[in-house]
Amino acid sequence: MNITGLDSLVFGVDDVEACNQYLTDYGLIPNNVSAAGGTFTALDGTSVVIRHRDDPELPPALPTGASLRKTIHGVADQATLNAIAEELGKDRDVRRLADGSIEAEDDMGFTLGFQLSCRQPISIPAEKVNAPGDEPGRPVNVIGADESITIVPRTLSHVVYFVPDSKKAEQFYIERLGFRVADRFTNLGPFLRPQGTLDHHTLFLVDTPPEMQGVEHFTFHLGGPTELLLAGKRFQEKGYESFWGPGRHIYGSNWFWYFNSPMGVHVEFDADMDLHDDSWTAREIDASADASQIFNFTLVDKWMPGGDPH
């Protein structure tokens, strides 16, 4: 199944205005913003969609009241879309929507959409470094520390579900949709990668009691660690509440920084994730502080040693 990654996440929220502002401050490009919601896109067109939780056009909420109402996966071509419709149609209702996409529930009750991917090819250099022994990453006279840069997230990266039965949830994504396990936290669940991308994971499943079913976080990829640190710093200075980080994960190697959000999920800044193909052998370990990050920092106020000694 040539699923290329997440195209969009659709939320039904309590405070639309707060979510609109939050996602704009996070750095996404606001489109069609109103009291009814908005679409907040990354550079490649992938997005987060905000609607009021009572919007009649939204798929129903989970019994836990979780705010995520739909996860839209992009696919490479019509043949994949047809294959998914046929596969899922074997044992569940598959709805064909007016825009050509299809909709169905996964085995945990999350509403999924599948569409010809909206993800546009983008060509923007990554953050570059200079290191002795290698070719210069930045040309001569190009500076690396520019506080004034505009930072727009590049692409929607991954979403993390709390699921009541991670084994069953995993089976659905692997057997029905062809996802691969990239790595696994034995006590929590698998990091999953669909076949149409090399990204370490676009979906991570965390096993929880049923009353916790919902979303832990989602994130977009930024251009590199400096961008991530600067974006997170700006976000924190706007008053948003840091939850965890900045740091760097071990599985996936991505830099992370998590914040609370008015959608009632964590929102992460992410950069520099590992790529894998089918020759990769999944690792497995019990999740722990040591296993989940190589380091974890806390932002403190700017400071300088000594001051001016003259």
Add this chain to the structure above:
Amino acid sequence: MNRPIRLCHLSDIEDGDARGFDPHQQGHDSLFVIRQHRQVIGYRNACPHKGYEGTSMAWRKDRFLNKAHSRVICAAHGAQFDINSGECLLGPCPGQSLDRLPLLVNEQGDVYLLPADSEK
């Protein structure tokens, strides 16, 4: 800590809204206070969500309530709590409650955090 600590004046909290405080200078708001007219309700800023115990609940400085100001919310995974009882009504920690903190409002409207054991 066995003396009352002054947090603010009643008028420093908008009626119906909440505000976070860091009375022990921990670098983050360790508690929040909800004001309803002359009544104040204080809770530890610590979500009871299992596995996440102690998580700070606001999504932005002082944003502890839902839009209608009718419930306390946790901006980490969306738990909703009754303002008066602190009980989780919806979300990942049903049946669990926020930790209530004893407060006092004096004649002049100053809001104090009382020592923990003064509740009894």
